[in-house]
Amino acid sequence: MTVPHPAQAPLPEAAWGPLLASYVVLVGLPSGVTLTTWWLGRQRLSEAAAIDRYGAWGAMGALALISVLLIFDLGRPERFYSMITRFDNLGSPLAVGAKLIAAKMFLLAVLIYGFERGRRSANAAEPMAAGRKTGSVLAWVVVFISFALAVYPASLLSRSWASPLADSSGSALIFLITALLMGAAAVLLTVSVLGTVPGTRELLHAGRRALLLLLGCFAVTLLFEMLSLAGRAPDRLLAGEVLTGGSAAMFWGVVVAGGIAVPAVGLLFFRTHRKAVFVSAVAVLAGAAATRYLLFAVGQ
Amino acid sequence: MARLGMLVDLNTCIGCHACSVACKAEFDVPLGVFRDTVKYVEHGSYPQATRHFIPVLCNHCEDAPCLNACPTGAVVRLEDGEVTIEEGDCNLNRACMSACPYGAIYVDVDKGAAQKCTFCTHRTAEGRQPACVDACPTNCRIFGDLDDADSAIAKKAAANDVAVWKESEGTRPRVLYIDPRNALSLIADAGVQVDQSVDLPGERA
Amino acid sequence: MLTRRDLLRIGMVTGAAAAGLGAIEIIGPVGDVSVDPGKTVGAVRKIPSMCQMCTTACGIIANVRDGRLLTIEGNPADPNSQGSICAKGVAGPSILYDPNRLLHPLKRVGKRGEGRWRRISWEEAYTEIADRLRVIRQSGRPEEFAFQQGRNRSSDIVSRFLNAFGTPSAFNHRALCSLNRRAAILATIGDSDWDLGDFENSRYILNFGCNWAEAHQGHIPVAIRMMRARERNNAKIVTFDARLSNTAALSDEWFCVKPGTDGLIALAMANVICTERLWDKEWFDTWSNYSAYDYARHVRQYTPERAEAESGVPAESIRRIAREFAEAAPRCTTICNRGSAAHRNGFYNDRAITVLNALVGNMGRVGGWCWHPQSAWDKKQIPEPAPVPDKPTARSLIAEAKDWPLANAWQNNKMRVGEIVYLWIKERRQRISALMTYNCDQAWSWPEASLVREVLADEELVPFHVCIDVMPSETSNLADIVLPWTTYLERWDIDSRPPQGLVDYVGLRQPVVGPLGESKDLREIFPELARRIGGGIERYFPWRTEQEYFEEYFRPVPGGFAHMRTAGVWQDPAKTPNYAPYERVLSEQELRGSETDEKTGIIYNGTDPKTGERQAIGIMIGGVARRGFSTPSRKLEVHSQFVADKGSEADKTISPLPVYEQIPAHRGELAEDQLIMISFKWNVHNAHRTMQSKWLQEIVHTNPAWINTATADRLGLRHGDWIEVTSFRPRDDQVPRGDGSRFGTLHTRVHVTEGVHPSVIAISHNAGRTTGGPVATNGRDRAGLPGHEPRPDRDADQVWWAGSLSVPQNDILPIYPDPVSGQQAYHDTIVSIRKIEDRA
Structure with a gap:
């Protein structure tokens, strides 16, 4: 008897292609950047203000990029705004996600305006207490939205017959952890490239610790994800595709070896050696991106 | 307020495709995409082999995944339960297509919108039958109000065992089948759209 | 000055206008329909007519708005189809508006078959054809004008013209069919x-x-x-x-x-x-x-x-x-x-x-095996308008086909042995000076189509060839003049089919839109040719317009032509189903002056106008004079001396009883690589015409060879493998060229299935055309029509099945007539199969 394939294909070709795959992969980056920089900014480091400011700019840039991807993926890009302006269907993950992206971009713009104005007037009068309080509230809101956007691809893809893996138990957690990994890796990568910026050492130390912690969590999550997939026959087929099937090369090569083993070795043995950090960060980015891609594509 | 549905009696479907072509003609559906078609499935071993004919179309599900997935509100449920797509509200994000387990929705390049079976609302508004129902030579399709106990569809549904396509999806289709030979189970992996990859090329390799 | 054609046009327009006022139901728009995408909403004219996508001729209703045909549905008033039609019927608009349709007369330039054409006027076409035909007729050998028809649903006008002309060389496809x-x-x-x-x-x-x-x-x-x-x-x-x-x-x-x-x-x-x-x-x-x-x-x-x-x-x-x-x-x-x-x-x-x-004992019983004396409408009740020309006195060797004793054995059923026509032309058994092909693609659809093409290409064997069809075809490629025919949706006919409900009826085919381009129907072409050929033919065409003719034809119908235009069909309410007609007790009136043969019990009255012999009208059964069967014995003939005698006349033995005679080549075990080739038809296809339909071709456009799984295993074949199919002529001394020799080869691919007999290879014949545009030819023909303005074709690039396998089975099907009747044996040819390894 043949086991029915879990990924039934009602359409000859999946409705979502490479552009949306890129979106799903990259939508984690701005969330990760925001959450990482927010956490670093609260580690009593000397350059906290700069971290917040760079974080806001970085997240804004990444959001702009993924917005472009999302818009260009539409068959009718000129009508992209209806995903933001229409409130008839808040049950649609895509509708919620688009609105969250728009909201985050707006809030980031406000924050950046505040940062830039504050920077110019840093030597003059004391920043107003009210403004600082508002900024702090806004930053918290941005953090929550970022968290939401980190998790949301799981709900988006779980609705699609073409992404059955996104419907598994570990999916949301993996999306969250990979978003954080991408954010942390992006920050470390930037720092390792910039090099001479004041506070680099502190940042490298903090970032390294965070990344190692996340990598450990990531490895454990992947392990339990595979265990959960080993239960039912249709799920086993999916796990098989990841572990031994068409996606095995990407999983073992890019995710496990590149995304976990290489950075773990790099960060554990070479500590804050700049080149090691650089290589480790790139490897983490690749591994996290590949993981997210697999959640999108396996079973199609 | 009715609960419009369709009942397809696979006992009397002769697989003639009049429904599919009537649908093409009614909506000038572009080549390569389908709102309605007839699946042919061969089953069994010689000499007991047979072929099943299963007309398929949008199920206008009670719990319609397309409706729930559309971020722009373009997929709507009309008063009598038909699930339709408002062309003007569609920005072709294809969330509905990704969500529909029946492959009933396609991209209409001419219209720049996702399209699918409408249960022929324009015809039923005039008191006529959907084009596929009208075209069926053996009347194997009955269209009507599932909630009206006196309707032909409700009576036939009550008098027979009825099945739905991909019941495990939990969509609660409003397209019902009388399926004595359990043919629906043979298309559990398929969708409305025609698989164009099965043709054998005729050119020399 | 008004020409004859103008008069016809005016007639057409007034007719349509009159129909629009009196006959055609207008559906008003209901509710807000502005956003609905469907097409048949609003003010749609519903015009009843008859389908001719195949030969079943179901009643249809055309939905027309602003002169454009939108959709076609069944006509519930049709007693045969009762409002039902098939996919082919529904697909009518795709044939009518086929961008690869012929719209202008063409004349070849260069050699025949070379594919170079010049657009000509109807005037030029008429003149040339009439000049040719006049010479043939004046030569005193009218049989040299041959007419090749495919499915002809305009038999009245065709017979009228051919009989008036005097040619018996009317070739049909019955032996390829039924x-x-x-x-x-x-x-x-x-x-x-x-x-x-x-x-x-x-x-x-x-x-x-x-x-x-x-x-x-x-x-x-x-x-x-x-x-x-x-x-x-x-x-x-x-x-x-x-x-x-x-x-x-x-x-x-x-x-x-x-x-x-x-x-x-x-x-x-x-x-x-x-x-x-x-x-x-x-x-x-x-x-x-x-x-x-x-x-x-x-x-x-x-x-x-x-x-x-x-x-x-x-x-x-x-x-x-x-x-x-x-x-x-x-x-x-x-x-x-x-x-x-x-x-x-x-x-x-x-x-x-x-x-x-x-x-x-189910003959003629309710729920049993029944029949009806009328294969169409009741021609006594609705006779052809006079003057009707007599049957020709000239003889045609090919049409008579005397080698096959049962082909033309029955008075009113002339069944030509179609598959031997081109062989006999090639063998010069009958001289052909002009050939007119009508709704037929014999160069593609005939057995040994390659031979047909060879004969049609030979300007000596066929000095002049006119092809009348809706679209270019393999046959029109081999014509001298190609005339653009109207589709069945743009022309007039009286038509009906053997009544499945056992009560005869009559139907009208009428134009649902005006003819596209310069296309014309035979009903316009033949009267004009008759007038130009002259010599008395023209007097059989006294009607100024088609409507005038049909007004006269349908006069016996209550309500006449107007009723037919509104309803599309008429059935005499007084008639009852033809159950057990043989039991009918003869009336006193019928028996008046009759005589009964004591030995056989057969009752005779009067003489048969055709044979001049005394006419049997019934038979005494148990002392009652009943109608009986229209056989020589007035009984159901289990034993038919008639067919045995017909056989003897042609030096053939025909068993008077039903027997089983094994097909010679099927005796014993077939060789390891040999199979019996059969052909079949798909539900969405009929003849060459349906391949023009984008909607039908989209459903079925390919024809790999069906081979049983076990057979495929034995021959080492897998799904999709390329094979060479080599056919053999029958080894059968009762068949022309029945020497068992190798005949033709075809390269195709394997479709492995459980749904075919293990000794069989089945190939559908609805494929393999090379001309007719990208839809029909799976993208092979993208040349466009010579002499025609390019027409916008939204779908030309959307033919997703372009390149799919499509092979012509008829090219390897040998001519193989049943020795007693002439029926082409479509399903008896032995072929050998060879896997082509380098084609994977």
């Missing part, structure tokens, strides 16, 4: 050449190789009644076929038989019914010309075991089915068609099947 079945039925019952099982009221239907769910001359009218029988009577349908057709798939039981053994199975069933006394002996002894015991003795040789050995159907199944069939009598019937008839032994097969019905 000749054997017709001959078998005529020999048995005489009344008709077509059985019309009363399926609707039946409880048991035995189907011998008829694919009524996809094809058959009664396609939809049969299918709807079969399904009704299943729903209402819980009828059982049993099919014998060498291939899992859709009909076989729909049946309660399908028995896969070796081709050409259907008759043996029927005889074995007769054996069971006789042996077990399940017969209606009283009926058989009363109404047939052979005693039940004698027939039992005759069929004793055909045991179920013998039938199993040859057909592959288990003897036990044959016994069981025979018992079930007899048990259901008289509400049981058979249906058969090309699966039983299109064989070298098809005449006998269908005789055996027909007589099986007589044995259980």
Whole structure:
């Protein structure tokens, strides 16, 4: 008897292609950047203000990029705004996600305006207490939205017959952890490239610790994800595709070896050696991106 | 307020495709995409082999995944339960297509919108039958109000065992089948759209 | 000055206007429809007409808005199709608006077949054709003008022109179609050449190789009644076929038989019914010309075991089915068609099947095996408008085809042996000076199509060739002048089919839109040619317009032409279904002046106007004067001396009784690599015309060879493998060139299936065209039409099946007429299969 394939294909070709795959992969980056920089900014480091400011700019840039991807993926890009302006269907993950992206971009713009104005007037009068309080509230809101956007691809893809893996138990957690990994890796990568910026050492130390912690969590999550997939026959087929099937090369090569083993070795043995950090960060980015891609594509 | 549905009696479907072509003609559906078609499935071993004919179309599900997935509100449920797509509200994000387990929705390049079976609302508004129902030579399709106990569809549904396509999806289709030979189970992996990859090329390799 | 053509146009417009006022229902828009995408909303004119996508001619209603045909639906008033039509019927608009349609007359430049054309005016075309034909007629050899028709639903105008011209060289495709079945039925019952099982009221239907769910001359009218029988009577349908057709798939039981053994199975069933006394002996002894015991003795040789050995159907199944069939009598019937008839032994097969019905006494009974004397409308009630030209006195050797004694044996059923026409032209048996091809693509659809092409390309054998068709074809490529024909949606006809409801009717085909481009119908072309040829032909065409002609034609119908234009169809309410017509007691009036033959009981009255012999009108049965059957014995002829005598006249032996005669080449074991090639038709296709439809081609556009899984394993073939199919002529001294030699080869690919007999390779013939535009040819022909302005074609680039396999089976099908009748044996050719390794 043949086991029915879990990924039934009602359409000859999946409705979502490479552009949306890129979106799903990259939508984690701005969330990760925001959450990482927010956490670093609260580690009593000397350059906290700069971290917040760079974080806001970085997240804004990444959001702009993924917005472009999302818009260009539409068959009718000129009508992209209806995903933001229409409130008839808040049950649609895509509708919620688009609105969250728009909201985050707006809030980031406000924050950046505040940062830039504050920077110019840093030597003059004391920043107003009210403004600082508002900024702090806004930053918290941005953090929550970022968290939401980190998790949301799981709900988006779980609705699609073409992404059955996104419907598994570990999916949301993996999306969250990979978003954080991408954010942390992006920050470390930037720092390792910039090099001479004041506070680099502190940042490298903090970032390294965070990344190692996340990598450990990531490895454990992947392990339990595979265990959960080993239960039912249709799920086993999916796990098989990841572990031994068409996606095995990407999983073992890019995710496990590149995304976990290489950075773990790099960060554990070479500590804050700049080149090691650089290589480790790139490897983490690749591994996290590949993981997210697999959640999108396996079973199609 | 009715609960419009369709009942397809696979006992009397002769697989003639009049429904599919009537649908093409009614909506000038572009080549390569389908709102309605007839699946042919061969089953069994010689000499007991047979072929099943299963007309398929949008199920206008009670719990319609397309409706729930559309971020722009373009997929709507009309008063009598038909699930339709408002062309003007569609920005072709294809969330509905990704969500529909029946492959009933396609991209209409001419219209720049996702399209699918409408249960022929324009015809039923005039008191006529959907084009596929009208075209069926053996009347194997009955269209009507599932909630009206006196309707032909409700009576036939009550008098027979009825099945739905991909019941495990939990969509609660409003397209019902009388399926004595359990043919629906043979298309559990398929969708409305025609698989164009099965043709054998005729050119020399 | 007004020309004749202008007059016709004016007539057409006024006719349409009158119809619009009086006849055609206008549907007003209801509700807010502005956002609805559907097309048939709002003010739509509904025009009744008749389909001609195939030959079933179902009643249709065309939905037309602003002069554009939107959709087609069935006409519920049609008593045959009762409002139902098939996919082909629904696809009408795609044929009408086919961007590859011919719209202007063309004349070849350069050599014939070279493909270079010049657009000409109708004036030029008429002049040249009329000049040619006039010379032929004046030469005193009118038979040198040959007319080749495919499916002709305008037989009145065609016969009128050909008879007026004086040519008997009217070639049809009957021998490629239904000749054997017709001959078998005529020999048995005489009344008709077509059985019309009363399926609707039946409880048991035995189907011998008829694919009524996809094809058959009664396609939809049969299918709807079969399904009704299943729903209402819980009828059982049993099919014998060498291939899992859709009909076989729909049946309660399908028995896969070796081709050409259907008759043996029927005889074995007769054996069971006789042996077990399940017969209606009283009926058989009363109404047939052979005693039940004698027939039992005759069929004793055909045991179920013998039938199993040859057909592959288990003897036990044959016994069981025979018992079930007899048990259901008289509400049981058979249906058969090309699966039983299109064989070298098809005449006998269908005789055996027909007589099986007589044995259980279901003939003419409610739910039984019925028929109707009218194959179309009642021509006594609705006669052709005078003056009607006499039949030609000239003779045509090819049309008479005397080598096949049963082809033209029956007075009113001239059945030409179509497949030998081009062979005989090539052999110069009859000189042809001009050939007119009408709605026929013989260069693609005829057996040995390669020979047809060779003959048509030879300007010596066929000095002048005019092709009239809707679209360019393999045949029009080999013409000198191509005339753009109107589709069935742009022209007039009187038409109807053998009535499945057993009451005859008449229908009207009328233009639902004006003719596109410069296309014209025969009803306009022939009168104009007649006028130009002159010499008295023109007096048979006194009507100024087609409407005038049909006004006269339909005068006997209550309400006349106007009624026909509104309703599309008329059936005489006084008529009753033709059940058991043989039992009808003759009236005193009929018997007045009659005489009865003491020995035979046959009642004669008057003389037959055609033969001059005394005319039989009935037979004494149990002391009562009844109508009987229109056979020489006035009884159902189990034993037909008539066919035996016809055979003797042509030095051929024809058994007067139904027998099984094995197909010579199928004797014994076939070689390892040999299979029997059969052909089949898909439900969405008919002839060359349907391949023009984008909607139909989109559904079926490819024809790989069906081979049984076990056979494929034996030959080392997998799905998709390329094979070389080599055909052989029959080794059969009763067949022209029957020397068993290698004939043709075809390269195609394998479709492995459980749905075909292991000794069979089945290839559908609805493919393999190389001309007709990208839709029809799977993208091969993108040349565009010569002499035509390029037409916008939204779909030209959307032909997603471009490049799919599409091969012409007819190119390797040898000419193979049944020696007694001339029916082409479509399903008997032996082929050898070779895998082509370097083609993977």
